[in-house]
Amino acid sequence: MLANAAGVMPDSLKFEADQIFFERGLDGVDVVVHGRHSHEKQRRSDLRKRLILTRRVLAVASDPANNNALFWNPAGASLEQALAVLGVPDASIGVIGGTEVFGMFLDRYEFFYLTRAPGVRLPGGRAVFPEVPERSPEDVLTRHGLEGGPPHPLDQKHGVAVVKWRRPNGI
Numbered sequence: 001m002l003a004n005a006a007g008v009m010p011d012s013l014k015f016e017a018d019q020i021f022f023e024r025g026l027d028g029v030d031v032v033v034h035g036r037h038s039h040e041k042q043r044r045s046d047l048r049k050r051l052i053l054t055r056r057v058l059a060v061a062s063d064p065a066n067n068n069a070l071f072w073n074p075a076g077a078s079l080e081q082a083l084a085v086l087g088v089p090d091a092s093i094g095v096i097g098g099t100e101v102f103g104m105f106l107d108r109y110e111f112f113y114l115t116r117a118p119g120v121r122l123p124g125g126r127a128v129f130p131e132v133p134e135r136s137p138e139d140v141l142t143r144h145g146l147e148g149g150p151p152h153p154l155d156q157k158h159g160v161a162v163v164k165w166r167r168p169n170g171i
């Protein structure tokens with residue numbers, strides 16, 4: 001689960017080492033892509049170019065509150081078209097959720113970083129992919145052609161670890 005049943009990511013799911021890992025990852029991409037409820041709310045967020053998925057626009061539209069952001073509806077414009085309008089056609093992108101947005105890119109990820117916090121239970125919460133919990137996240141990633149590496153511990157006290165999933169031979 002990436003959020004609880006109310007659609008909120010509770011503090012119980014936030015671990016400092018994971019947050020630092022996440023923030024560093026976003027510092028390494030050109031554009032952040034996320035659904036309307038998944039803004040990362042970090043110190044450098046305003047500096048990042050971003051595409052915000054929403055069905056409230058037909059294709060792409062500027063965000064009056066943020067010059068670095070565009071609202072994007074994939075039903076009306078491709079990712080490539082949206083990146084061109086944003087002015088960064090060859091950008092590297094970091095997809096940060098939520099559920100439907102993570103699912104949309106399953107056949108396109110070059111890498112997917114899956115962090116697990118084994119001590120946290122969020123019954124009825126929002127899953128990382130639409131196919132979860134019918135399938136495990138690892139099963140979903142495998143079915144979409146990704147291969148998992150070894151777990152990298154982030155917070156040993158709480159058993160929190162991240163696995164880098166990689167698409168063999170690139171996309």
Ligand SMILES: NC(=O)c1ccc[n+]([C@@H]2O[C@H](COP(=O)([O-])OP(=O)(O)OC[C@H]3O[C@@H](n4cnc5c(N)ncnc54)[C@H](OP(=O)(O)O)[C@@H]3O)[C@@H](O)[C@H]2O)c1
Pocket residue numbers: 001002003007008009013034035036037038039053054055056072073074075096097098099100101104126
């Ligand atoms: N633990 C984690 O790593 C993690 C990661 C991501 C998110 N989260 C948490 O998860 C919660 C939100 O998750 P969520 O899945 O409910 O929200 P979300 O993906 O951020 O937002 C859902 C909204 O995004 C838009 N959207 C999604 N798919 C779309 C599509 N295919 N086409 C057009 N618009 C689309 C829609 O906006 P409109 O309603 O405007 O049409 C939809 O209502 C938050 O609490 C967030 O903090 C946690």
